[in-house]
Amino acid sequence: MSVDDAALVRLCLLGNPDAIGILVARYHSDVFGMCVRLLRHQQDAEDVTQEVFLRVFRSLERWDSTRPLRPWIVGIAINRCRTWLGLRSRRPETVDFLDETLVAPNVNANETRELSAEIQSAVQDLREDYRTVFVLFHEQGQGYEDIARAIDRPVGTVKTWLHRARMEILERLKRRGLVEEETRRPTSGE
């Protein structure tokens, strides 16, 4: 039986070990995915994911139970990733193991595999703000309101960033010839 987030949090605050396990199992995949996309490094993503959950449980008492839990956790993850990126920028660049960590769907055709790799690379090269919004929307399926809450920005900003992220990716795929430019039709003004 699935326990709702508010009840789960209450149990966690009482120190129930099972509840802690359920909450981690419920959200660790989202947090890890977010961390991998933002940090672009497997080991860093694992470390930050663990750190995120430590912070989540330390500040669980401050969570507003009238609001959804997931954006709150994702917001903490985004903040931790930004802090980590700030710290990492002062260190020598770490090797990027991202290609080894991602589990691609069953792809056989070279073209599809190439497209998958290219779109992955395009997402990684997005500006951090755009990438965050893009990943939250397209990978984690969060709505505009939740994303706005998680990154503490207005919904309009979220929509704008998401649109720009999509356009950047699309343009890049077009440049690489991975999507058809022939679909362009001349407009009346062209």
Place this chain on the structure above:
Amino acid sequence: MTCRVCDELIVAYMDGESPDALDAHALICPESARHRADTDQLLAALSLLPRPEPPVGLAQRIVHAVRKDFRQRNQARQLRWMAPLVLTTVAGLFFTFGIVFLTPDITRPATPEPIAIQEGVNQARDEVASLTIRTAQETARLFPHVEVSNLVPPQMPEQGSPLQPFREAGEIVSSGLQPLTDPACRAMSLFFRDLPVDAR
């Protein structure tokens, strides 16, 4: 995009809404038709975007770390709560012991003097008394015409008492002071001799 309608419809389409409105608009807006096709390609490409999967065992590691942190924070919280209690108890104990042992207790009877000191005081008192009586007797002997009464005979301690050394020391001091006391005695005797008989 220059067409605002197209802009909104594309966003709605990518958000999961039905493309009917976009398709209808695309019939009269070539730009929208082009963007519709682009969007379809982008959505198809995004479906190939592999989702990062957490490594096996990560959840267990996180749970372990969280439980450990939970225990440590509980211990720290208990320590924070207990430390003032322990300090207060220790301070209370020190205060109590200080009151009992360091403050002079006026209700307690005075500790009796040690016997040796008491005896010493008594003997010194007897010595002073005997010296006074002896001086008085000598004075009376010097001035026989002065009536001296109520002289208590000296009660000298028996020989071989522990005060013998003190007594000898006193005699030595007396003999040392004799050059001073003898002229004084002579002066007193001359004074009494010259006094008129009536005044004696």
